Amino acid sequence: xxxxxxxxxxxxxxxxxxxxxxxxxxxxxxxxMIAMPCAIIRAERPGSLADRLVRxxxxxxxxxxxxxxxxxxxxxxxxxxxxxxxxAWIFLREAWWCAVxxxxxxxxxxxxEILRGALATIPRGQTEAAEALGLSRWQTRLLIQIxxxxxNALPQYGNEIVFMLHGxxxxxxxxxxxxxxxxxxxxxxxxxxxxxxxxxxxxYMAITFTLVGIFRLIEKRYLGYLHVRSDNRRxxxxxxxxx
Amino acid sequence: MKKILVASALAALVSGAAQAADLRICVEGAYPxxxxxxxxxxxxxxxxxxxxxxxxxxxxxxxxxQTEWDGIIPALLERKCDAIIASMSITEERRKTIDFxxxxxxxxxxxxxxxxxxxxxxxxxxxxxxxxVQRGTIHHDYMTGEFPDVELRLxxxxxxxxxxxxxxxxxxxxxxxxTLDDGFLKTPxxxxxxxxxxxxxxxxxxxxxxxxxxxKEDTELRDALSAAIxxxxxxxxxxxxxxxxxxxxxxxx
Numbered sequence: 001x002x003x004x005x006x007x008x009x010x011x012x013x014x015x016x017x018x019x020x021x022x023x024x025x026x027x028x029x030x031x032x033m034i035a036m037p038c039a040i041i042r043a044e045r046p047g048s049l050a051d052r053l054v055r056x057x058x059x060x061x062x063x064x065x066x067x068x069x070x071x072x073x074x075x076x077x078x079x080x081x082x083x084x085x086x087x088a089w090i091f092l093r094e095a096w097w098c099a100v101x102x103x104x105x106x107x108x109x110x111x112x113e114i115l116r117g118a119l120a121t122i123p124r125g126q127t128e129a130a131e132a133l134g135l136s137r138w139q140t141r142l143l144i145q146i147x148x149x150x151x152n153a154l155p156q157y158g159n160e161i162v163f164m165l166h167g168x169x170x171x172x173x174x175x176x177x178x179x180x181x182x183x184x185x186x187x188x189x190x191x192x193x194x195x196x197x198x199x200x201x202x203x204y205m206a207i208t209f210t211l212v213g214i215f216r217l218i219e220k221r222y223l224g225y226l227h228v229r230s231d232n233r234r235x236x237x238x239x240x241x242x243x
Numbered sequence: 244m245k246k247i248l249v250a251s252a253l254a255a256l257v258s259g260a261a262q263a264a265d266l267r268i269c270v271e272g273a274y275p276x277x278x279x280x281x282x283x284x285x286x287x288x289x290x291x292x293x294x295x296x297x298x299x300x301x302x303x304x305x306x307x308x309q310t311e312w313d314g315i316i317p318a319l320l321e322r323k324c325d326a327i328i329a330s331m332s333i334t335e336e337r338r339k340t341i342d343f344x345x346x347x348x349x350x351x352x353x354x355x356x357x358x359x360x361x362x363x364x365x366x367x368x369x370x371x372x373x374x375x376v377q378r379g380t381i382h383h384d385y386m387t388g389e390f391p392d393v394e395l396r397l398x399x400x401x402x403x404x405x406x407x408x409x410x411x412x413x414x415x416x417x418x419x420x421x422t423l424d425d426g427f428l429k430t431p432x433x434x435x436x437x438x439x440x441x442x443x444x445x446x447x448x449x450x451x452x453x454x455x456x457x458x459k460e461d462t463e464l465r466d467a468l469s470a471a472i473x474x475x476x477x478x479x480x481x482x483x484x485x486x487x488x489x490x491x492x493x494x495x496x
Contacts, residue, residue, distance in 0.1 A: 075403070078410035093412055095396075175375075175396045175407070184313060185397065188379025191340045193317030 002192070006199035009186055016182035017203055023178065024165045026100055031107025031164075038108070039115035039149075040141070054112065061109030066167045069106060074098040074174045099171045107164050114160060118153035119145060151222050158215035162208055179203050264306035266464075268294050269324035272309045273400040275426035276488050277330045280309075289493075292484045293347055293475075294328045297455075300471040300480070313379045313399065316341060319456055325464065327456035330419070332381045334450035342459045344469040346452030348485075349495030351442035352382055355408065355423050356415040357435060364440025369393045375404035375413035382417045385448040401426070408436065415439075421493065452495060 006013060038054045045051050061069065077083050077092055091097040122145055130140040150157075172181035183196030270290055272280045278290040286307055298305035308324045319327050319341060333343040354374075356362050362372060370392040376382045378397040386395055396413050398404040404416045405427045416423070420442060427433040443449060455472075457465045475481045476494070485493050 075406055075410075078406070078412070084411065093410075095412070173399060175398060177397075181397075185378065187317070188313045188383070191316040191337065191379075193314060193321065 001194055001198075002190075003195065003198075005186060005190055005192070005195045009182070012177075012182045012185065013179065013199060013203065016177060016179040016200075017207070019171070019176060019181075020165070020168055020178040020204075021207070023096075023099060023103060023168050023171055023176075024161070027103035027107050027168070028161050028164055030100070030104035031111050034104065034108030035111030035115050036146070038112040039119055042112065042116040043119040057105075058109045058112050061106050062113070066102065066106050067170050067173070070099060070102040070170045070174060073102045095171075095174045095176050098174060099168075099176055102170075103164065103168060106167070107160065110160050110163070111157065114153050114156045115149055117156075118149035121152055122148050154215070154219050154223060158212065158219075161215075162211055165207060165211065166204065265303040266298065266305045266326065267308050267324040268298075268305050269308050269310045269315050269318050269327045269329060270294065271312050271315065271329040273312070273402055274330055274422055275402075277422060279426075289348075289484065289488050290328050290330055292487075293481075296475050296480050296484060297328075297468060297471045300474050301467055311399065312377060316456065319458060325457070325461070326468065329456075330422075330453045331456050332450040333452060333454040334381060334384075334448070336384065337450075337456070341456045342461070342465055343454035343456055344465050345472055346454050346495075347472050348493045349452030350419055350421045350493060351444045352385070352417060352449060353420040353423060353438045353442050354415050354417050354440045355428065355436055355438055358437045360414070360439070362415060362439060366390050366392065369415070372414040373412070375407055375416045377401045377404060377418065380418075381449050382419075385443065385445070386417060388448060389445075405432065417443075421489065425488070 038057070041048070041050045041054050073092065074095060083089060083092065091101070126144055126148065127140060130144045135143065168178060169180040171178045172184060175181075177185070179200050183200035185196070186199070187193060187196035270286060271278045272286050272288075274288070274290075276288055278286070278288040281287050286309060291307070294305060294307065308318070310318045310324070310329075312329070315327055315329055315331075316337070318324055327341075330348075331337070331343075333346060337343070354362075354364055362368060366389065369390055373394045373396060374386060374390070375396045375398055376386055378399060383395075383397065386393060396404070396407065398407070401416075401418050401422060404413070404418070405423075407413050408416050409432055420438070423438070428436060428438070455465075455468050457468070472481075481494070
């Protein structure tokens with residue numbers, strides 16, 4: 001194994017890292033914007049027509065592999081003349097946009113279920129208290145329910161972002177030079193199997209641990225109240241309860 | 244008794260088709276008409292027929308191992324197979340890693356674009372165009388070496404590159420003349436597309452034809468395969484196979 005090869009092509013990997021980070025960030029951001037209204041519909045209007053549409057969307061994107069979805073957008077839609085002649089082709093022509101669309105819809109579907117679950121766990125009393133204070137329906141949503149739901153969803157949402165990061169390797173099969181694409185090109189250039197993949201694995205691992213670390217800090221900040229304080233600060237009552 | 248039966252059935256399942264074969268041959272299966280996968284999942288094509296003919300000639304039992312192109316040399320080196328019969332051009336670059344038999348065919352590379360696109364085949368003419376090639380091929384090397392200003396798109400298989408040419412995502416593709424002609428231009432998908440520019444044969448990039456790749460230490464196998472190629476050239480089996488695919492001499496001169 002020759003680990004000087006990836007160092008020789010560090011610029012290719014650096015570009016790959018930027019592409020991967022951009023794709024993941026955009027997909028998660030758009031996914032969130034899709035998921036928030038969908039989750040509210042799922043939580044507040046179960047059984048309505050809108051709820052059924054959202055469920056169909058979630059069902060499709062959670063029920064099929066991301067690779068298949070990306071292929072459908074990239075190679076599948078390109079088969080139809082009316083799509084190639086339409087306005088949408090400006091975007092669908094580019095591998096980048098196909099990946100962004102597929103990844104965002106995929107992330108949105110998973111996030112919808114995460115946020116719906118988080119909304120459902122908000123104690124009824126919180127909403128009742130908001131009503132009692134005379135807050136309107138929208139004020140209750142924006143000031144009480146959504147902030148609480150986001151807080152509850154933090155650990156799971158962190159996982160979803162890591163999954164999206166790992167799922168973004170799919171981009172390399174539709175000609176996008178992401179981290180895995182750089183690794184594959186290195187392998188193909190020198191007829192090797194490990195060097196490119198090991199380099200890619202190390203980079204993905206580094207990004208993942210950074211993400212996990214960031215989320216741990218955010219959780220500490222917003223979910224800190226859930227943790228028992230350290231020993232020396234324990235009140236006698238808590239210490240007794242522990243035994 | 245029952246236990247023994249179950250155990251042997253399990254053993255048969257686990258070892259599967261891997262046992263028995265004398266030689267394992269890496270093939271690609273996504274490079275028509277040389278190597279393709281039929282709708283029923285069978286491997287077909289010129290490479291496959293030549294493989295079978297060579298194995299018959301040597302009196303060996305061969306097993307085909309379908310392998311992704313960009314992992315095919317590592318597969319050979321890691322002993323997932325003993326030889327590569329996948330239209331691989333014999334180049335100096337590859338000779339640093341593996342060894343080759345004599346060639347078993349030789350065809351030039353060509354550019355293909357939409358009919359009447361009027362793209363010149365020079366470095367300047369292609370400078371602002373997007374060209375698709377299969378990753379890790381001689382065509383990939385040639386484009387990076389001779390056309391540094393062209394925007395390259397890299398594909399896992401030639402079929403995907405052709406799909407994107409059809410969709411208009413790339414302006415042109417560069418690949419082997421026969422695979423483009425038979426595998427694309429002569430099919431309904433290739434309608435409205437045509438070869439442009441000169442055929443490419445530059446030996447530094449394109450080598451001296453397609454050979455069978457073997458590990459460097461397997462000189463005996465290399466010589467046996469070379470002898471088998473000569474033998475089927477001699478006894479008419481080669482011509483019989485190639486006439487089923489091509490109306491010209493695919494062996495080259």
